[in-house]
Amino acid sequence: MIDRRHFLQSAAALGAAAFVPLALAQPYPSRPVRIIVPASPGTAVDITTRFVAEALSRSLKTPVVVDNRAGAGGLIGTDAVAKVAGDGYTLLFAGVPHLTTRWFTDNPVTFDPVKDFVPIARVSSSxxxxxxxxxxxxxxxxxxxxxxxxxxxxxxxxxxxxxxxxxxxxxxxxxxxxxxxxxxxxxxxxxxxxxxxxxxxxxxxxxxxxxxxxxxxxxxxxxxxTSAGRWGEIPDVPTTAQAGVADYLVASWIGALAPVSTPAPVVERLSEELVRIAQSPEFKAFCASQSMYVDIADRRQFLGQLPKEDAHWKRIAQLSKES
CATH class of the missing domain: 3.40.190.10 (Periplasmic binding protein-like II)
Known part of the structure; x- marks a missing residue:
């Protein structure tokens, strides 16, 4: 005779097991996405993130919330993203300080800006x-x-x-x-x-x-x-080369990253969405109005850029300490 109690427990366990793959297979995104900006409101990275977040919310059909976490040169906001689960629901929008601030702080830095993050896309530079x-x-x-x-x-x-x-x-x-x-x-x-x-x-x-x-x-x-061309908003101001300093080009990129454990399909989806937004006429007009440049790199191109950027800025950081 089958033990009725044992049968019911087994049936419940099987039902729960069958439910797990369904829960994990929920299409992304199934809830709001949060973008942490490790800088103050009004900065280039902040206003760019807010423009992108609005467009991304429309394309993902879910709320995309911008959360400013300024402080410690960006370390506070970056550390917060490094510690969350890599599920695609908490992203980081950052720039060059993502790579540089750690060399100038007396506080312990518990993350590696290259190894602990996966690049999603670069959208602009200034x-x-x-x-x-x-x-x-x-x-x-x-x-x-x-x-x-x-x-x-x-x-x-x-x-x-x-x-x-x-x-x-x-x-x-x-x-x-x-x-x-x-x-x-x-x-x-x-x-x-x-x-x-x-x-x-x-x-x-x-x-x-x-x-x-x-x-x-x-x-x-x-x-x-510090660019190859003059700013459209103030065309009377020369470039550094025109002003007599050759090879003096400084650009601060703006792009999205996620915790390194974020699933590759989610990263790929977000990269495609951000590249599409950055290619839009609306984003091009936005960048022009802010004297910024559309500067697109998908996740693979951005991944190749970061180690080189890291080495470049490490050298400049060392120069600053020697001067």
Whole structure:
């Protein structure tokens, strides 16, 4: 005789086992997606993420929420993503500081920015503008370089923090021109720009969203942009090559990453969606309005880029410590 109780328990177990594959096989996405931005609102990576998140929400047919986790040069937000399950529901949108900040912190860094993340796609990049206050005696980039040569260590530059792109951009300028300036780090790009306007600091290198409005308002003077072409929003400002410094190109990329354990099919789906968004006329218009560039790399191309970028910025970080 079959034990009725044993039969019911076995049937329940079989039913549960049959349900597991169905649950795991739920189509992605089946719930909202969160994108963590390890930077403050209003920065280039933040405004880009918000544009992409809105488009991604429409294509995935699920809410995509942007969560700013600024602090410690981006380490706080990045660490939060590194620790979550790799299920495709928590992503990271980041830029060059993703690779650089760890060399400038006294806090223990518990993740590797290359090994612990899988690249999804790069969507854009932005050059930086070298700016001084509108009334500065430095009318050109050549004037600023000459001043740094006359007064080594006396000319100051501000940045959004040690290891930020704005910091290392100035380090590269000093390296290429064999000059030396004194670094004044701030907690964010906003105050770094404000103190240049106020005359507390001599110059800064910043992304377009931080400085173009101030140049247009007559509060800052643009000396050069670190790209091969001029910014459309401020066409009177020359490129660094036109200003006399050859090979001085600095671009801060913006792209999406996920925890390394994220399933390959999910990464592939997200990569396809982000590439499609970045190719759209709407995204091209958005980038043009922000003096940024559409700069697309799918997950395979982005994967090949990161180790090279890591080695490049590691060298620049070492230069900053030697100066």
């Amino acid at each position: 050059a930086l503008g070298i700016v001084v206050k509108a009334e500065s005696p430095h009318k050109t980039l050549g004037d600023l370089i000459a001043a740094m040569k006359r007064k080594p260590g006396e000319i100051t530059f501000s940045s959004g923090g040690a290891g930020s792109t704005s910091h290392l951009c100035s380090v590269m300028l000093n390296d290429l021109t064999r000059t030396r300036a004194r670094h004044i780090p701030y907690k964010g790009n906003g105050p770094a720009v404000t103190d240049v306007i106020a005359g507390q600091v001599d110059f800064t290198c910043q992304g377009a969203p931080s400085v173009v409005p101030m140049i247009k308002a007559g509060k800052l003077r643009g000396l050069a942009v």
